[in-house]
Amino acid sequence: MENMMKNEIIDKLENMGLSAYGFMKVRTLEESLSYFEERKRLDLTTSFEENELSRKIDLSYEMNNAQTIISVAFPYFYDSYIHKEGYFSLYTLGKDYHLVVKDHLEKVADLLREKGYQAKVFADNNSLPERYIAHVSGTGEIGKNHMVITENHGSYVFLGEILTDFIMETEERDWKEIPEHRICGDCTRCIKACPTQILGSELYDTKRCMSFITQSKEVTDQDMLLFRGRLFGCDTCQRACPFNQGIRTSPIEEFRPREYMKYPNLMELVSLTNEDFKRYKETSSGWRGKKLLQRNAMIELMRRGQNPPDEMVNTEYLRAYYNRLKVLFNL
Ligand code: B12
Ligand code: SF4
Ligand code: SF4
Numbered sequence: 001m002e003n004m005m006k007n008e009i010i011d012k013l014e015n016m017g018l019s020a021y022g023f024m025k026v027r028t029l030e031e032s033l034s035y036f037e038e039r040k041r042l043d044l045t046t047s048f049e050e051n052e053l054s055r056k057i058d059l060s061y062e063m064n065n066a067q068t069i070i071s072v073a074f075p076y077f078y079d080s081y082i083h084k085e086g087y088f089s090l091y092t093l094g095k096d097y098h099l100v101v102k103d104h105l106e107k108v109a110d111l112l113r114e115k116g117y118q119a120k121v122f123a124d125n126n127s128l129p130e131r132y133i134a135h136v137s138g139t140g141e142i143g144k145n146h147m148v149i150t151e152n153h154g155s156y157v158f159l160g161e162i163l164t165d166f167i168m169e170t171e172e173r174d175w176k177e178i179p180e181h182r183i184c185g186d187c188t189r190c191i192k193a194c195p196t197q198i199l200g201s202e203l204y205d206t207k208r209c210m211s212f213i214t215q216s217k218e219v220t221d222q223d224m225l226l227f228r229g230r231l232f233g234c235d236t237c238q239r240a241c242p243f244n245q246g247i248r249t250s251p252i253e254e255f256r257p258r259e260y261m262k263y264p265n266l267m268e269l270v271s272l273t274n275e276d277f278k279r280y281k282e283t284s285s286g287w288r289g290k291k292l293l294q295r296n297a298m299i300e301l302m303r304r305g306q307n308p309p310d311e312m313v314n315t316e317y318l319r320a321y322y323n324r325l326k327v328l329f330n331l
Contacts (some may be wrong), residue, residue, distance in 0.1 A: 100254045302331060
């Protein structure tokens with residue numbers, strides 16, 4: 001019975017084109033507590049992650065009778081094109097991944113529910129340490145850029161999970177292997193490429209990641225100089241990675257890049273209306289709000305020496321950045 005159910009789950013995932021997945025027993029991650037405490041003590045965390053550590057290490061926090069976690073990687077890569085006049089990170093180009101991952105996982109969870117088991121799905125909307133789970137369950141390996149790298153799709157994958165009360169056999173990897181980053185060997189390309197030079201240690205300042213900085217409401221002048229075309233997110237350490245060269249494209253049609261995301265128009269973005277913003281909200285670039293996209297587009301526009309017309313700079317928030325950018329870029 002146990003194996004039949006597990007095989008059905010595996011068949012379902014494979015039929016959806018998902019080849020990287022794994023299974024892990026639900027438990028308390030005693031081994032992670034001091035690591036997470038040390039990161040907090042050194043002020044290396046962001047407000048985007050779960051900072052209540054008792055939740056983060058308790059894998060049953062989201063479902064108290066859970067026995068097994070199914071970890072699944074969702075490939076999103078179509079191509080690595082960079083638009084010269086400002087670009088969005090590759091993960092934002094298609095439909096919002098939270099919705100896509102959830103939709104796919106619900107179909108798998110239904111198999112369990114049909115047999116009378118409970119199943120709850122998650123995608124980046126939870127306290128679960130998703131990469132840790134992906135490593136232990138065997139979904140992928142952790143690179144020196146801290147990304148989960150999969151065999152067929154490199155690190156251009158999202159992670160999702162199913163928690164269930166169904167007990168499954170698991171083959172778990174030792175968590176002590178994480179800091180060894182064996183998959184990388186002697187390679188240090190991502191460490192060299194990182195614009196803020198935060199990689200190279202297990203204790204690194206995630207607040208200094210350009211992905212976080214481009215998604216922050218307040219940005220310093222010094223950091224605005226580091227955007228260099230980035231409109232939302234950062235892919236530099238992934239673009240540098242040999243495991244992302246020559247990978248297969250995503251089997252998931254919803255992740256196909258939308259034209260307006262692939263070839264953004266900076267003037268259009270600065271003058272975004274609420275109506276226009278709706279189409280960005282459908283992607284993974286919308287969750288921080290309209291004004292953040294306007295600001296990021298304005299940073300790039302002004303870096304290129306162009307002044308947006310006065311009527312475009314129509315909110316106090318944008319006006320404040322406009323004034324700072326004028327000084328920063330001598331316009
Ligand atoms: C907060 C967050 C961010 C922050 C901080 C990123 C970071 N490096 O931690 C910011 C905004 C900067 C960010 C950026 C990005 N993110 Co993000 N982010 C998250 C989030 C919500 C939490 C991550 C977290 O807890 N970070 C704290 C660090 C320390 O943990 P971690 O690296 O995730 O996992 C490690 C620890 O748990 C550690 N660990 C645990 N116990 C122990 C014990 C010991 C002894 C040791 C040594 C280690 C250890 O092992 C894990 C692997 O190293 C997750 C979703 C989730 N719920 O997990 C997505 C997530 C990690 N992000 C994701 C993505 C796609 C990105 C970006 C690529 C987006 C982009 N293009 O801009 C970048 C990548 C930047 C990078 N190189 O990491 C994906 C990653 C998929 C993958 N293939 O790995 C996730 C899993 C979301 C998802 N569901 O798909 N993100
Ligand atoms: S996403 Fe960018 S800033 Fe963040 S670690 Fe990678 S290269 Fe560095
Ligand atoms: S670029 Fe090199 S060091 Fe960095 S994750 Fe990829 S293989 Fe590892």
